[in-house]
Amino acid sequence: MGAGTEVLELGRVAYGDAMARQLELLEARRRGEGADVLLLLEHPAVVTLGRGAHEENLRVPRDLLRAQGVELFEVARGGDVTWHGPGQLVGYPILDLAARGAPDLHAYLRSLEALLCEALDTLGVPACTRPGMTGVFAAGHPEGRPRKLASIGVGVRGWVTWHGFALNVDCDLTGFECIVPCGLTGVEMTSVARELGASAPADLGRRARDAVRSAFLRNFP
Amino acid sequence: MATVVRLPELGESVVEGTVSRWLVKEGDRVERDQPLVEVTTDKVDAEIPAPVAGVVEALLAAEGEVVAVGAPLARIADGAQAGTGAAAPARPATAPTPPTAASPSPQAAAPAARSEEAPRATPVARRVASQAQVDLAQVEPTGAGGKVTKRDVEAHVRGAREVAPPAAARPAVVAPSEPDRRPAYLQYALQEGDRVIPMTPLRRLVAEHMVVSKRVSPHVGTVAEIDMIGVVRVRDAHKRAFEEANGFGLSFLPFIVHATVRALREFPRLNASVLEDAIVEKRDIHVGIAVETEKGLVVPVVRHADRLSLAGLAQAVEDLAVRARSKKLSPDELKGGTFTVSNPGRYGNLYGFAIINQPQVGILRMGELVKRPVVRSVGGEDAIVIRPIMHLALSYDHRAVDGAPANGFLHRVRELLEEAEFDL
Numbered sequence: 001m002g003a004g005t006e007v008l009e010l011g012r013v014a015y016g017d018a019m020a021r022q023l024e025l026l027e028a029r030r031r032g033e034g035a036d037v038l039l040l041l042e043h044p045a046v047v048t049l050g051r052g053a054h055e056e057n058l059r060v061p062r063d064l065l066r067a068q069g070v071e072l073f074e075v076a077r078g079g080d081v082t083w084h085g086p087g088q089l090v091g092y093p094i095l096d097l098a099a100r101g102a103p104d105l106h107a108y109l110r111s112l113e114a115l116l117c118e119a120l121d122t123l124g125v126p127a128c129t130r131p132g133m134t135g136v137f138a139a140g141h142p143e144g145r146p147r148k149l150a151s152i153g154v155g156v157r158g159w160v161t162w163h164g165f166a167l168n169v170d171c172d173l174t175g176f177e178c179i180v181p182c183g184l185t186g187v188e189m190t191s192v193a194r195e196l197g198a199s200a201p202a203d204l205g206r207r208a209r210d211a212v213r214s215a216f217l218r219n220f221p
Numbered sequence: 222m223a224t225v226v227r228l229p230e231l232g233e234s235v236v237e238g239t240v241s242r243w244l245v246k247e248g249d250r251v252e253r254d255q256p257l258v259e260v261t262t263d264k265v266d267a268e269i270p271a272p273v274a275g276v277v278e279a280l281l282a283a284e285g286e287v288v289a290v291g292a293p294l295a296r297i298a299d300g301a302q303a304g305t306g307a308a309a310p311a312r313p314a315t316a317p318t319p320p321t322a323a324s325p326s327p328q329a330a331a332p333a334a335r336s337e338e339a340p341r342a343t344p345v346a347r348r349v350a351s352q353a354q355v356d357l358a359q360v361e362p363t364g365a366g367g368k369v370t371k372r373d374v375e376a377h378v379r380g381a382r383e384v385a386p387p388a389a390a391r392p393a394v395v396a397p398s399e400p401d402r403r404p405a406y407l408q409y410a411l412q413e414g415d416r417v418i419p420m421t422p423l424r425r426l427v428a429e430h431m432v433v434s435k436r437v438s439p440h441v442g443t444v445a446e447i448d449m450i451g452v453v454r455v456r457d458a459h460k461r462a463f464e465e466a467n468g469f470g471l472s473f474l475p476f477i478v479h480a481t482v483r484a485l486r487e488f489p490r491l492n493a494s495v496l497e498d499a500i501v502e503k504r505d506i507h508v509g510i511a512v513e514t515e516k517g518l519v520v521p522v523v524r525h526a527d528r529l530s531l532a533g534l535a536q537a538v539e540d541l542a543v544r545a546r547s548k549k550l551s552p553d554e555l556k557g558g559t560f561t562v563s564n565p566g567r568y569g570n571l572y573g574f575a576i577i578n579q580p581q582v583g584i585l586r587m588g589e590l591v592k593r594p595v596v597r598s599v600g601g602e603d604a605i606v607i608r609p610i611m612h613l614a615l616s617y618d619h620r621a622v623d624g625a626p627a628n629g630f631l632h633r634v635r636e637l638l639e640e641a642e643f644d645l
Contacts, residue, residue, distance in 0.1 A: 030254070050264075050266065051241035051242065051259060051261045051266045052241070052261055052264075056422070058419075059419065060417070060419065061417055061419050061420075063409075063411070063417075064411060064417050067410065067411045076242075076259055076266050076268065077264075077265075077266050078261050078262070078263060078264040078265040078266040079264040103230075103231075103232070104231070104232030104233055104234075104235075105231045105232045105235055105262060105263070105265040105267060106231075106232045106233070106234045106235055106262070106263060106265075107232055107233065107234075108232075108265070109263060109264055109265065134263055134264040135264075152264050153264050153266075154264060154265045154266070155265070155266045155267075155268070156265060156266070156267045156268065157256055157267075157268040157270070158254065158268075158270050163266075
């Protein structure tokens with residue numbers, strides 16, 4: 001190790017291409033080559049089903065998704081079904097947890113949650129986690145329906161991670177309507193832009209990437 | 222030498238994981254570090270790599286199974302036979318294969334057989350398996366002498382549905398959703414204004430069953446015109462007393478079922494199933510009653526329907542229909558029918574041919590009850606009289622039933638209804 005984590009901002013990348021890129025980096029990392037990497041990017045509209053996916057959480061028939069140009073992938077990550085699309089910041093950390101001396105899958109999930117909370121704090125959106133519901137939620141309305149800001153679903157091969165997290169920055173939240181996000185029926189999806197309302201800055205996307213990058217490097221230097 | 226692969230420590234709070242997918246089959250050659258199996262815990266999907274190169278001897282946990290940390294997942298035979306050529310292909314021609322290769326099933330992605338011999342199974346299990354296109358070698362046997370039973374096959378089918386949807390629904394790890402490969406005449410491009418209704422699991426099950434039934438069983442239809450005057454008179458005579466005693470009205474359905482089960486006793490060939498190379502005529506008569514509910518079609522079963530009086534049948538049918546509509550039926554009450562009666566109700570139209578409820582060989586569908594002019598002999602002269610007429614349509618499986626018994630059976634149902642000797 002020693003080289004420090006590299007952050008690559010890739011812009012908008014098709015889901016399949018991003019997956020291929022991750023696998024390349026993952027295999028290299030397993031061979032002990034290269035450094036740990038964080039890919040930051042966004043996807044065109046796509047629905048993915050994790051290994052915990054229940055078909056009924058896909059509210060719309062596959063034929064209809066296909067007709068709307070939404071691709072569908074079944075992927076080797078934990079979790080149920082989720083949506084990705086423009087305005088959502090996706091992070092794929094390729095980290096060798098064993099080399100970092102932290103081979104603990106649940107601890108890794110908690111670290112991702114913590115760094116996303118930090119980043120959201122920087123952006124002026126108080127966020128929290130909820131026991132038993134991996135992900136990051138808007139804080140401050142404990143009595144209402146949980147409002148989810150970021151989803152997490154991770155894969156690990158050997159001890160090298162792939163897949164990761166998706167933070168709703170200013171995406172079109174109607175994209176989630178075709179699914180039951182993460183299989184959680186009582187949860188509402190929200191975004192940073194929606195939580196900030198009128199006070200959202202014009203360059204929110206840039207700020208969100210910077211906030212996540214900094215928080216990530218603090219937690220996984 | 223064999224190496225047992227166990228679920229490794231995955232973190233302080235991780236005590237168990239769920240086997241989400243096997244990436245190898247028994248008999249596969251694996252390289253060291255090649256991913257063997259995916260195990261899920263919370264929102265993490267961990268691929269467990271092979272600790273050694275070799276041949277996968279046995280998979281020790283099924284997909285969907287929850288395994289504790291340290292529990293065995295697979296056994297890999299290593300040592301001499303395992304790895305001379307470093308770049309050996311994943312499945313060299315010399316790899317040991319089971320002596321009797323079971324025919325590969327469409328769901329070949331499921332974990333491989335636990336036994337290398339031709340699977341032992343009951344005839345019923347074989348038939349169910351062949352209808353469901355299940356490879357018997359994939360089914361965990363629980364029967365006597367290690368035989369696969371019908372229940373095992375059904376459990377396997379249920380499990381396969383829950384844990385690993387059919388291959389088409391589960392493309393490879395990196396593949397995007399499959400393009401629509403069905404022939405052009407089966408495809409439909411959605412148009413603006415179309416309303417798309419996702420299939421519920423029940424709808425999908427019904428759809429599958431209908432297709433299977435039409436495919437495995439050549440349906441033939443025959444129709445009888447029943448003069449229901451006798452039945453109508455019996456019903457009219459007892460209607461009020463029955464309703465007061467039972468709290469619900471007396472419909473025509475129990476009369477039809479009553480006549481049907483008596484005719485079935487005389488024509489056991491209609492109370493049968495088709496096995497692989499035999500036909501089984503059943504002693505017991507359990508009649509399924511097709512009921513349309515809010516959630517779709519269900520067919521609860523009146524067990525030993527031939528032992529019930531007309532009133533007993535009426536009560537059983539009412540009880541099942543009420544509970545079907547309020548979704549309070551137990552799964553057992555939907556199983557084991559040997560013949561089905563379908564009552565489409567007031568809007569059943571003249572007649573229609575229902576699809577046989579497999580593995581039965583016949584289904585009787587009621588038509589509407591309408592007054593019609595018919596010719597009867599009155600005082601030795603032909604006369605046109607008005608009678609309540611119902612058409613009963615029988616669909617039968619020509620694999621097991623020829624025209625003579627089928628027509629004989631339906632004719633007997635008609636006689637029984639027209640004789641109308643019912644005791645309430």
